[in-house]
Amino acid sequence: xxxxxxxxxxxxxxxxxxxxxxxxxxxxxxxxxxxxxxxxxxxxxxxxxxxxxxxxxxxxxxxxxxxxxxxxxxxxxxxxxxxxxxxxxxxxxxxxxxxxxxxxxxxxxxxxxxxxxxxxxxxxxxxxxxxxxxxxxxxxxxxxxxxxxxxxxxxxxxxxxxxxxxxxxxxx
Numbered sequence: 668x669x670x671x672x673x674x675x676x677x678x679x680x681x682x683x684x685x686x687x688x689x690x691x692x693x694x695x696x697x698x699x700x701x702x703x704x705x706x707x708x709x710x711x712x713x714x715x716x717x718x719x720x721x722x723x724x725x726x727x728x729x730x731x732x733x734x735x736x737x738x739x740x741x742x743x744x745x746x747x748x749x750x751x752x753x754x755x756x757x758x759x760x761x762x763x764x765x766x767x768x769x770x771x772x773x774x775x776x777x778x779x780x781x782x783x784x785x786x787x788x789x790x791x792x793x794x795x796x797x798x799x800x801x802x803x804x805x806x807x808x809x810x811x812x813x814x815x816x817x818x819x820x821x822x823x824x825x826x827x828x829x830x831x832x833x834x835x836x837x838x839x
Contacts, residue, residue, distance in 0.1 A: 670732045671742075674750065675701040675713060679725050686725055688713040690733070690742060699733065699742075712741035723747050727803065728773075751806035758818050762829050766822055770795075770815060772805060779819055781826065781833035790833065792819050 677686040690699045691708040702710050713733055715723060723729065728750045733742035752772035759767045768779040777789075777798055784790025788798050799805070799812060826833065 670734050670745065671699050672730060672732050673699040673701055674728055675731045675744075676728050677713075677715070677723060677725055678704065686715055686720075686723060688731075688744075713744050714741065715744050715747075719744060719747055724749075724803075750804065752804055753806045754808075754811045756811065756814055756818060758822065760822065760825060762825075763831055766826050766831070768795075768815065768818055768822060770799065770811060772802075779815070779822075781823065782831060792816075792823075795819075 673690060675688040675690065677688045679685070680687050689702050689704055689706065689710040690713055691702045691706060691710045692698070693700055702708055704710075713731070723744075729747040730750055731744045731748075732746040733744050735742055750773075752775075754770050754772035757769045757771065759765055759769065766780065766782045770777045770779075777795060778784065779792065779795040780789055781791070786794070788794040795815070796812065799808070799815065802808070805811060823833075
C-alpha cells in the first residue's frame with residue numbers, strides 16, 4: 668500500500684468522539700488535499716491509527732501520512748507531525764494616525780493596535796501577548812515574544828512623544 672502525504676486538521680466527531688479529518692483528491696494533480704467536513708467536493712474520511720490516538724490534538728494543522736482503508740471508504744492516518752510556522756513582525760507607524768504591529772505566520776495575522784484596536788486582544792499589550800503565548804504552531808515563539816515586547820515598547824513611546832493616547836490611556 669502506497670503512503671500519501673497531505674496537510675490536515677482533525678476535528679472531534681459528534682457521533683463517537685474520535686478525531687477525524689476529511690480529504691479530497693484534486694481532479695487535475697491527483698494529490699490528496701485536506702478539506703472541511705462541509706466541503707462540496709467528493710471527500711473521504713481520515714481516522715487515526717491506534718498508536719496515534721491521544722497524541723494528536725484537535726484543530727491543529729498536521730502533515731500526515733495516510734494509507735487507504737481496506738474497504739476503500741477512506742484513509743488511516745499512520746503518521747502525524749504538527750506544522751510550525753515562522754512568524755514575521757511588521758511595525759507600521761504613521762504619526763498621529765496609525766500605530767500598529769502585525770505578527771504574521773501561516774495564514775494568520777495578529778494585530779497590536781493601541782490606538783484603533785477594538786478588542787482587548789488587539790488594543791492591549793497583555794491581550795496580544797496572551798494570544799501569542801497560546802499559539803502552539805509558532806516555530807520561533809520565544810524570539811517573536813521578545814521582539815514583540817521590544818517593538819511594542821518603542822511604539823508606545825512613539826505614541827506618547829506624538830501626544831497620542833490609546834483607547835485605555837491608563838495602560839499606556
